Amino acid sequence: MNTFGTLFRITTFGESHGPGIGVVIDGCPAGLAVSDEQIQAALDRRRPGQSDLTTPRAEADRVEVQSGIFRGETTGTPISLYIRNQDQHSHDYSHIEHAYRPSHADYTYDQKYGRRDFRGGGRSSARETAARVAAGAVAQQLLNQQAIKVNSYVSQVGAVAVPVSYEQLDLSLIDTNLVRCPHPETAERMADLIRQTRDRHDTVGGLVTGVVQGLPAGLGEPVFDKLHSELGRAMLGINAVKGFEYGSGFAGTLLFGSEHNDAFYTDEAGRVRTRTNHSGGIQGGISNGQDVYFRVAFKPVATILQPQSTINDQNEAVTLAGRGRHDPCVLPRAVPIVDAMTSLVLADMLLRARGNRV
C-alpha cells in the first residue's frame, strides 16, 4: 500500500510523468499552524537543478494545498498537497518502453503488475519523494512545537567520509554548501568526487547521518513497532537505500557487552543521562531522552550515461544507455527526504504515545 504511518498517516500518489504527484495527510491534529511557505521551503531543498552537483532539470515543484488547512491552521481533516508535473510530455521514453534498465524497477514492476507507466520511471521514480517531503514539512511543525530538532547530513560520498562524529559538528552548517555536509573540508572533497564521477558519466553513492535532538523519553512501541524499526523501515523505503543502522550499529558488533553498555547517571540538573550513547537514544525500542542518531546507506544511482547490456520484455539481449539529465549522486538531495521521513515517524510516534497511560 502507498500509506505510511499509523496515526499521523500519509498516502502518496502520482507518477513521474503523469499530471502530478501528491499526498494526503490524515490524522494531523487540529490547530497546528502550517503555511504554504513552510511546505514550499522543504520542497525547494529537494528540488532538482539546485547546483552543478545535481541534475540540471529545472522543476518548480510548486505545492498546492487542496484541503485541511483553514486560516493558516490545520482543521483536523485530511490535508491534501499536490505538485503538478511540468513538461511531462516533452521527453522521449520510447527506448525504455520495452527494455529493462539494469538495477531499476522496470523489470520488477512488469513482473508484479504485468504493465507499467514507463515514462520517467513512473511510480518508481524518485520524484514520488517530493510528496513525502511536502508531508514531512507538516510533521515538522508538530515536532517544532515540542522543540524536537531533526537534522541529517551527508556523512560519506564514495570513500570520502566525515572524519568526526555528529557531536563534533555544527549542524547549522548543513545547508551552507552544495553537498549538505557540515564539515566544510570534507564537503569540498565530496563535491570534487561528485564532479569527477559525473564527468566520467558515472554515479556514486554514500551515507546520510540522521540526528534527532530534544526527543522526550517514552516514544516508540515495544516489540514490532520499535522506534528504530519504524525509522529503519522509513529509511529503507527511500529509493536507493541499501542499509540502516542506529547507535553503535554494525560497528557495535565488535564491542563486548562491558564496553557497549551505556551507564545511566543523573547530571547536575537532575536529568537522567547515559555516559555513552551506543544505544543511539533508544532502548527496547523506546526513546530514552538521549540523542537519536542513525546512518543510511545509499547505493550509486542506477542511471548512468554509459551503454549497458540488458534485456527487453521479450527476454532478448539489448544495449541501453541513460539519456537526458540525471543526478551523479543523490546524497545532497536525499538529505531533505531523510529529514522528512524522520519527521513523519516521530510525529506518528508522538501521537501514538498519547495512548500510553490512562
Place this chain on the structure above:
Amino acid sequence: MNTFGTLFRITTFGESHGPGIGVVIDGCPAGLAVSDEQIQAALDRRRPGQSDLTTPRAEADRVEVQSGIFRGETTGTPISLYIRNQDQHSHDYSHIEHAYRPSHADYTYDQKYGRRDFRGGGRSSARETAARVAAGAVAQQLLNQQAIKVNSYVSQVGAVAVPVSYEQLDLSLIDTNLVRCPHPETAERMADLIRQTRDRHDTVGGLVTGVVQGLPAGLGEPVFDKLHSELGRAMLGINAVKGFEYGSGFAGTLLFGSEHNDAFYTDEAGRVRTRTNHSGGIQGGISNGQDVYFRVAFKPVATILQPQSTINDQNEAVTLAGRGRHDPCVLPRAVPIVDAMTSLVLADMLLRARGNRV
C-alpha cells in the same frame, strides 16, 4: 501495537515471568497442513539450554495449539499458539524492581507506561520471540508449498567472521554445530570466542546473514512497503538488533554505478538472471527472482555478570550486577528468530501479491 503483518498477521502477547506467552495468527489461508511437531521443532531450535554456548536455563517451551487447526490443516480461522512459562515464580527479581539495568528497556518502559512488569524483563524479554518463532513455523509451511527456501546463519561473532559469501557455503551445515555457522573452521573459532567471553563474565555480538532462495519475482510493495523495508523492519524489531543491510549494503556505497549495476541476461534455460546481484534480489522494492540476502547486526547482550553503575527509579546512583544464567552471545539462538521473521514477511508478501492483478 503488538501486531506484525498485513494479511498474514500475528499478534503476540505475554511476559517473561507471567503465566505464559503466545501468538495469534490471523489471515493464514485454509487448507495448509501444519502439525504441532513442526511448530515444536522450530521452538526447539530457539530454546535455551541447548549447549554450553547459550544460557543453561532449561525451558521445555511446549507449544499448545488452541485454535485454527483441525484435522491437521488450517481452517482459515485464527491460529492461537500458547507456550506456558515454567518456574516463573522461582526467581528473585527484587534487585531490578527499582533499578534500571544499563542498555535494557527498564528505564524506557517506566518512562513510557509509568510502570513495568520487572520480572525477568517482562514484555521486553527476548522470551517474547518464542511466540514469533512458533508463528514463523506456520508461515514456513506456506513458503514450503512454493519451494521458497529460507536460511540464516551466524556469519560473524565479535571480530571472527566467515571469510566467504553465502554462495560459497553449504547451508545444510548450519545446524551441524552449536554456533549455527555453516563454515566449520570459523564456527570453531566463534565457539572459542563465546566461551572465553562467557568466562570473563562478558558478552559478545555479531552478525546473522539471511538468504532466501526460490523466491518468485513480483513480491513486495512499491514505495513504503518495499520487500526490503519490511524485512528490515522485521529484523530491527528483534531484540538487540542495531542494523540491517541487504544486497551490497553499506559496502555498496563504495562502488560506482557502473560497478554496482546488475546486468540482466537470459540464461540457457530461458530464465531471466542478473550477472551480479548487488541488488540482493530486490529492485524498486520488489523481488526480481534472484536470491535475496541480507545481514543483521546484533549488539552484545546487555546483561553481564559484572557490577555496573546505574541509577534507580529515584534517580539515585546504584550498582547492579546481572544474576542467574544468561546467554554470553545471542547469535546462535537468533538464527531461528531471523528465519521466523523472514518467513512471516514473505508469507505476508505472498498473500499481498494475490492482489496484484485483476
Place this chain on the structure above:
Amino acid sequence: MNTFGTLFRITTFGESHGPGIGVVIDGCPAGLAVSDEQIQAALDRRRPGQSDLTTPRAEADRVEVQSGIFRGETTGTPISLYIRNQDQHSHDYSHIEHAYRPSHADYTYDQKYGRRDFRGGGRSSARETAARVAAGAVAQQLLNQQAIKVNSYVSQVGAVAVPVSYEQLDLSLIDTNLVRCPHPETAERMADLIRQTRDRHDTVGGLVTGVVQGLPAGLGEPVFDKLHSELGRAMLGINAVKGFEYGSGFAGTLLFGSEHNDAFYTDEAGRVRTRTNHSGGIQGGISNGQDVYFRVAFKPVATILQPQSTINDQNEAVTLAGRGRHDPCVLPRAVPIVDAMTSLVLADMLLRARGNRV
C-alpha cells in the same frame, strides 16, 4: 480516519468550499479497464441540479484523473481522482460562522477540533460523497468483470412506499424517473410529496433499498468484518443515514425460527438455492450465493428554509434560517452514493477472498 476499505482502499479529502475534493484509491489491481467517462457518468448521477426535485445548484463536477491509469488501464499504483469546486468563494456563510445549525455537524466539529471550516459545511458537507461516487465507479468495474450487479433505488419517501419487494420490480427502470424509484406510480406520488414539501420550505426523508445480484458464495469475513457489518458500516457512514437492515431486518424479529429459516435445496440446474431468503444472501457474515438486499434509512435533510432556534459558539440563543438552494429530499441523489459504497465494500471483499485458501 478518512480511509475506507482494507485491500481496495479509498482515502477522501476536501471541503465543500475549498479548492476541491478528491479521493485516492489504493489497492486496485492492475489491468482493469477504466475510462474517465465511466467515472464521470457515475458523478453525473449524483450531481446537483438534475431536476426540480433536487437542489438547483449547478455544479459540473468534472473529474480529473491524476494518477494510476495508463493507456486506459489501471497500473496497480494509486488512482487519484480530483473534482475541483466551482464558485467556492461566491457564497456568504457568515451567518453560520459562529452559530450552530440544528442537527448539523457544526457544534460537534467545534467540540472535537476546536475549529471548523464553516463554509458550506466544510468537510461534513455531503459534497464529500462525490469523491466516494468517483471511487465507486472504479470498484464497479471490478464487479462488472464478474457479472456482479449492484442496484439501489428509492423505496420510500416520507410515508409513500413502494408496495412490492425488489423481486417484483424491473430494476432497469430506476433511472427512468427523477426520484429513482422503479415503480412508476409510486415514483409519481413520491415526486409530488417532495414538491409539496419543498414548497412548504421543509424537507423529507425515506428509504433506499440496495440489491446485489450475481454475488458468488464465500465473500465476507467471519466475526467482525461480516459482509453485512461492512455494508452496514458503509451505509451508516453516508450523511443523514439513521439505520440499516438486511434480509428480513427489523421485521424478521417478529417471525419464529421455524418461519425464518431458509431451507436449502438444489435446483434443476444443480445450483444450491434457498426456498426463502430471509438471510438476505448472507449467513454467518458470508455470502451464500443468493441475492443480497438491504434497506437504508435517511432522515429528512437538516437544512430547512425556515427560522429555527439554536445557539451560537458563545452558547447564546439565536435564530437561524437556511439560505440558498438545498435539496428538499436527498433520496434521489443518495441512490448513486449507496451504489458506490456497496461497490466499494464488494470490491474489497472480492480481494480479501483471494486469501481464503492456500
Place this chain on the structure above:
Amino acid sequence: MNTFGTLFRITTFGESHGPGIGVVIDGCPAGLAVSDEQIQAALDRRRPGQSDLTTPRAEADRVEVQSGIFRGETTGTPISLYIRNQDQHSHDYSHIEHAYRPSHADYTYDQKYGRRDFRGGGRSSARETAARVAAGAVAQQLLNQQAIKVNSYVSQVGAVAVPVSYEQLDLSLIDTNLVRCPHPETAERMADLIRQTRDRHDTVGGLVTGVVQGLPAGLGEPVFDKLHSELGRAMLGINAVKGFEYGSGFAGTLLFGSEHNDAFYTDEAGRVRTRTNHSGGIQGGISNGQDVYFRVAFKPVATILQPQSTINDQNEAVTLAGRGRHDPCVLPRAVPIVDAMTSLVLADMLLRARGNRV
C-alpha cells in the same frame, strides 16, 4: 480479520469445541485498575444455564488472565484472556459434519474455506462472543473512569414490546429479571412468550436497546468512522443481528425536517442541550453530549428442535433436526454482548479522540 478496533483493539480466537476461546487486547493504556473478578462478572452475565429461559448447558466460563495485568493494573502491554472449553469432546456432531443447517454458517464456511470445524458451529458459534464480553469488561473500566454509563436491555421479544422509551425506564432494573428487561410487566410477558416458544421447539427473536449516558461531546470520526457507523458495525458483527438504528432510526424517515431537527439551547447550568434528541446524541458522526441510544434487531435462533429440509455437502436433500440444548431466545444473553461491543467502540473512540488537537 478477527480484529476489532483501531487503538483499543481486540483479536479473538477459538472454536466452540476446541481447547478454548480467547482474546488479546492491544492498546489498553497502562495504569487501569482491572481485576479478574470484574471480567468474570461480565462473563457470568453471558454464561449459558442461568435460567430456564436460556440453554441449560452449564459452562463455568472461567477467565484466565495470561498477560498484561500486573499487581491489579494494566501495564500497557497486550492483555490476553483465555476461557477453556469444557466437555468439548462429549458431544456427537456427526449429523452436521456433512449436512448444512438452514440459516447457519455451515454452508458459507465450506464455500469460503473449503472446510470447517463443524463441532458445535466451530468458529461461527456464538460461544466466540464470550471473548468479546471478557474484553468489553476491560473497556468498561476505561469508561468508568470518565463516568460514562453503558446499558442495554431487551426492549422487544417477538411482538411483545416495552411500551415506553428508555428515558421512562429505571435502567437499574435490567438485571432484576431473567429477560433483562427493566419494565417488569413486559418482562413477564416476554418470559411467557419465550417459554411457550421453547415448548413448541421453536425460537423467537427481538430487539435490544442500547443507551450511553455521560458521553462527552467530540467522540467519533467524521466521514467513514462515524460514531454510529462503528456502533452499527459492532452490533451487526454480533451473531443473529439483522439491523441497527440509532436516534430516530427508521421511524425518523416519516418525520419532516422541521419536526426532526433538534433545537439547541443552553440549560440553567450553562450546559448545551437539545430540546429533542432525534439525533441520538450523534451529529455528523460525532457525539454531541446528549444520550446516545440505538436499537439492535436479532432474528430468531436458527437452531430449532424440529426436522428441517436441507442439503448435504454433496448437494443432496436431507432432513436435519437440532439436537441437544439450545437457547429458544438469545435476547437475554445478548444484552451483555451489546454492552461489551458498545464499551469496546467507546473505549476506542476515547483513545482516538486524544489525537483531535495539538
